Each structure stands twice: as structure tokens, then as C-alpha cells.
Amino acid sequence: MNKRQQQKQKTRELILKTAKEEFSKNGFLNTTTSQIAQSAGIAHGTLFLHFNNKNALIVEILDIELDQISASIQKLVTEAADLEQMLILYLNMLQEDEELFSVLARELPFYPDELRRLILFRDSLIRSHFHKVIQAGIKAGKYRSLHVTSAVSFLFGTINYYLSLKNIFITDGSVIEKFKTSIVSTFTTLITCDQGANNE
Amino acid sequence: MNKRQQQKQKTRELILKTAKEEFSKNGFLNTTTSQIAQSAGIAHGTLFLHFNNKNALIVEILDIELDQISASIQKLVTEAADLEQMLILYLNMLQEDEELFSVLARELPFYPDELRRLILFRDSLIRSHFHKVIQAGIKAGKYRSLHVTSAVSFLFGTINYYLSLKNIFITDGSVIEKFKTSIVSTFTTLITCDQGANNE
DNA sequence: TTTTTAGCTGAGTGCACAGTCACCGAAATA
DNA sequence: TATTTCGGTGACTGTGCACTCAGCTAAAAA
Incomplete structure (x- = not known):
């Protein structure tokens, strides 16, 4: 060269x-x-x-970025001992690049089609990992037999919500850090029954 | 005149x-x-x-709109027999003006401060209704003793998420309609234990 | 060394938008 | 009826933006 x-x-x-x-x-x-x-x-x-234009620039940036995220996720899936561990590692990963994820969560609805599909496709891959683990857990009798897709949507919807309103919830620092334990424990509560149960 | x-x-x-x-x-x-x-x-x-300007226009529109919503909520709270009923009525109300709520969910992070505070304040009032009912349910031994604020955040975060991505999930029709039963049943599962429980 | 090539420059272009203002005409007032 | 008032008009202004292009200069080729 x-x-x-x-x-x-x-x-x-x-x-x-x-x-x-x-x-x-x-x-x-x-x-x-x-x-x-x-x-x-x-x-x-x-x-x-x-x-060629502003859009091509952002598509290229996200293509690179999302590749790295996918790699991190792959690593994370193999490393995690259980669902809770996996969720914590995932949240840690979000926290590391929180500014970027916050922007994506906020702006996604306004992106052009190509870009949206790119992001949502990657997102669905990540979800499917969680889906599988929960599905397996249900079969093993570890988790309650709930509707897995809904449960995963609750989880990702909530995380997305916190990210998108990051600068409303906190002025500086990390939203993920702030709500991490509450997200993990609430989701754990959702899928299991032995915790926080109350006699009727 | x-x-x-x-x-x-x-x-x-x-x-x-x-x-x-x-x-x-x-x-x-x-x-x-x-x-x-x-x-x-x-x-x-x-x-x-x-x-005076575009912003004043939108502030006035939302002021009127949010007043009507608050009235609906007040009515809804007194009508509902239990939490599930209340949630269904709330979702019905969102569905009736779904286009508007979808816009608000998507655009909220980009609104000027005044407008954001206006919306979030009203939102917090609605949440507090749910909070109270759940709190009471826990005391009565009807629900599990979970962290109420987190549970409510899960619920509202998820609803907000579906609304904000409305035009991605569906091309026409209602997102709320589509996910209503899944939202209700998943949230019910979250706060109770007698449903979908699995032996370990 | 001379000529050609190609990455870089930044003033310039076109467009979309919020907001303005001199003017108009019908309603109110004298 | 004559005069004044005021809600409405729409061409215009200023601004911010993505994107362009004639010209520059240093590297590459002849």
C-alpha cells in the first residue's frame, strides 16, 4: 500500500x-x-x-459496533453459569458502552428502515440466547412454565426503557448500574417461584 | 362575545x-x-x-389531553374490581388513543424539559395507583412480597417499549390489542405464585 | 524533471423549516 | 356614514443543515 x-x-x-x-x-x-x-x-x-452520505456513515459504524457486541455476547453465553449470571454479564456489557446503547434505544424508532432492521436483527439474536436458557430451565423444572417470549419481552422492554430515558433517571453515571440489581432480582422473581412467595 | x-x-x-x-x-x-x-x-x-411558537402549541395540546387522561384514570381506578381488571382497563384506554401514546413514547426523550416533566409527572400519578393496589394486595397476602416499584417499572417499561416500537411490531392495527393478553398474564404471573408454578 | 493523478479543501448551493410583518378587509365604534 | 380596530394573510427572512465542486497540492507515473 x-x-x-x-x-x-x-x-x-x-x-x-x-x-x-x-x-x-x-x-x-x-x-x-x-x-x-x-x-x-x-x-x-x-x-x-x-x-456517500450521513446515513452510510452511521450504517458502517453500527455494523462494526454490532459485530463486536455479537462477539461479546457469544463469549458471555459460554462463560455464564446460569441465567442470572448471564443477565448480569449482559447488563455489564451494556454498561460498558452505555452512552451508545442509550442513543440506540432512544433513536431506533426514527432510524431509516435498513438501519432499524440491522439493529433489531442483532437484538433478536441476543434475545434468542435468553429464550433458550429459560426454555431449558423450564424443562428442567428449574423455572415456572410461563410464556417464555413474553417474559423475555418484559426483560428487554424494561432494559430498553431504562436506557432510552437514561438522562431523565440520572444526570450522570450509569442507569444500568443503578437499576441492575433491581432488574436482575425482579426478573428472577418472575421466572421462579421459591423467592418472595407469600402464603395466601 | x-x-x-x-x-x-x-x-x-x-x-x-x-x-x-x-x-x-x-x-x-x-x-x-x-x-x-x-x-x-x-x-x-x-x-x-x-x-407564540410551535412548542407552546404542543404544550397546550398535551395539557388538555393529559387532563382528559387523568380523568379517565380516576374513573378507571374506582371502577376496577382488582389489579388485573385495572390493568385491562388501562390498556383499553391506551388503545383508544394509541397513535398519540405511541408518539409520546417515541418522542419523549427528545422533548424540551418543560414538556417532559409535564408528561412524566402525569405518568407517575398513574403508576402510583398501581403501586398502591399492589402494595395493598401484598399486605392482604394476595400477591408475593416483591419489590413493588421494580414490578411497576417492569410493567410500564414494557408497555412503553411496545408503544414506542408500534410501527415496527405491526404495520396497522393496535399493538396494545396484540400484546394485551400477554402483558396482563405475564404481569399477573410475576406478582402471584399460584399460577404456572412448576415443581422443582 | 515534467506530467498526471487523486485525496483533500472549504466556500458555495439548495432546501426545509420556524417565525415575521406590511398589508388587507370586514367588523366594531364614533 | 366615516373612521378605527383587529384577526387573518402569505410572501419574506434567517438559520441550520446535508451535500457539491472547482481548485489546490503533494504523491505517483512517465
Whole structure:
């Protein structure tokens, strides 16, 4: 690769890196291409030499990001001893990149179709891991025989809700950190019966 | 009231009515003031004679709307025989104005502070009704002794999640209708223990 | 060394939008 | 009837944005 090609790739990577930062900070919808260019220290026009439009940029960023997440999830699934452990590890992972996940949770309904499908597909893969583990647990008599899909929706819906309203619940710090134990314990309560039971 | 005052009030009400329709259809963020004026059959400028700016318009609409909702809730609380009944009635109410609630769920994180606080305050009042009923149920030994706030958050978080992604889950019709029974039964399962229990 | 190529530049373009204001005409008042 | 008042009008303004393109310069090729 000659000097020109090297420089070009370097610029491209700089744009991706800077865009991800700005995007995590202010969201995709509220980040302008000029902002990204300025933060990266390049001309506004340069951005469009590397990406056809703003949308192509975000698609590429998320493609990379979601790949890494998928890998983390894969690792997490094999490492976790049980469902509770898996949920905790998952929440930890969300916490590590909480700004980004918060933005995604908030902005997802406004993204163009292509982007939405991309994100929701990855999301469904993660859900299916939880689904399987719960299903297996029910068969083993470990969990109550509830409707698994609904239970998983409750879990992911709630997490998504906390993430999307992150900056309402807390001004700084982590929402996941704040609600982690409550999410885990409430979900555990939901799927088991031996805990918090009350005589009628 | 003379002819002029009558006409003025009529125009004002026309704007409010039209704006609410447009707002339910496309959301507040994606509705332009020109659109509203055009749909209402008035000049663009007229809108700003009645409301200082776009934001004042939406604040007024929501103020009226949220008042009606609060009244409905009050009625609902007194009518409902038990928690399950109350939840069903609540979901029915959401379903009746589902377009609007879906917009609110999606756009809430992007609203200016004043508006957000307005909505969240009303929301917290509704939650507190459920909180009380569950609390009472636990004392009466009817429900498991779980962390009430968390349980309520699970419920409202999930409902909010379904509403915000309404147009992803379904293309037309009602999300609430589609998931109503699953939400009710899953939440009932969560707070009670005598259902779906499995021997360990 | 001279010529060509290609990544980068940033002022410029077009567009969408919220909000303005000089003017109009019908209703109210004198 | 003559004058004033005021709700309504819509072309216009200012702003912010994504995206463009003629020109520049340094690297690559001749």
C-alpha cells in the first residue's frame, strides 16, 4: 500500500472513530456532519469522499459496533453459569458502552428502515440466547412454565426503557448500574417461584 | 362575545384540533407548522397569532389531553374490581388513543424539559395507583412480597417499549390489542405464585 | 524533471423549516 | 356614514443543515 492509500485509510478510520464518539455523545440525529468533520480536524467535504452520505456513515459504524457486541455476547453465553449470571454479564456489557446503547434505544424508532432492521436483527439474536436458557430451565423444572417470549419481552422492554430515558433517571453515571440489581432480582422473581412467595 | 371574538376562538380551536390530528399521525417532531396550517385551511402566520411558537402549541395540546387522561384514570381506578381488571382497563384506554401514546413514547426523550416533566409527572400519578393496589394486595397476602416499584417499572417499561416500537411490531392495527393478553398474564404471573408454578 | 493523478479543501448551493410583518378587509365604534 | 380596530394573510427572512465542486497540492507515473 503506497503513501496515498495509507493516508486515505487513516482519514477514513479517523472519521469512523470521531463519528462514533460524537454519535455516542449527542446521538446520530443531533450530530451534524460539520461537527464530525470539525472534531476530526478535516474539511467538511472530505467526509463525503469517504461516505456517500450521513446515513452510510452511521450504517458502517453500527455494523462494526454490532459485530463486536455479537462477539461479546457469544463469549458471555459460554462463560455464564446460569441465567442470572448471564443477565448480569449482559447488563455489564451494556454498561460498558452505555452512552451508545442509550442513543440506540432512544433513536431506533426514527432510524431509516435498513438501519432499524440491522439493529433489531442483532437484538433478536441476543434475545434468542435468553429464550433458550429459560426454555431449558423450564424443562428442567428449574423455572415456572410461563410464556417464555413474553417474559423475555418484559426483560428487554424494561432494559430498553431504562436506557432510552437514561438522562431523565440520572444526570450522570450509569442507569444500568443503578437499576441492575433491581432488574436482575425482579426478573428472577418472575421466572421462579421459591423467592418472595407469600402464603395466601 | 361579539362576532370577532367568536371567530377568533373558533380559529384557535380549529388549530388545536388539527394540530392534534397531525401530531398523532406524524409525531410532534415531524409535523411542520406549515402542514398544520394547511390542513386547518388557515394561513401559516395565523398559527403564530394564537401560539407564540410551535412548542407552546404542543404544550397546550398535551395539557388538555393529559387532563382528559387523568380523568379517565380516576374513573378507571374506582371502577376496577382488582389489579388485573385495572390493568385491562388501562390498556383499553391506551388503545383508544394509541397513535398519540405511541408518539409520546417515541418522542419523549427528545422533548424540551418543560414538556417532559409535564408528561412524566402525569405518568407517575398513574403508576402510583398501581403501586398502591399492589402494595395493598401484598399486605392482604394476595400477591408475593416483591419489590413493588421494580414490578411497576417492569410493567410500564414494557408497555412503553411496545408503544414506542408500534410501527415496527405491526404495520396497522393496535399493538396494545396484540400484546394485551400477554402483558396482563405475564404481569399477573410475576406478582402471584399460584399460577404456572412448576415443581422443582 | 515534467506530467498526471487523486485525496483533500472549504466556500458555495439548495432546501426545509420556524417565525415575521406590511398589508388587507370586514367588523366594531364614533 | 366615516373612521378605527383587529384577526387573518402569505410572501419574506434567517438559520441550520446535508451535500457539491472547482481548485489546490503533494504523491505517483512517465
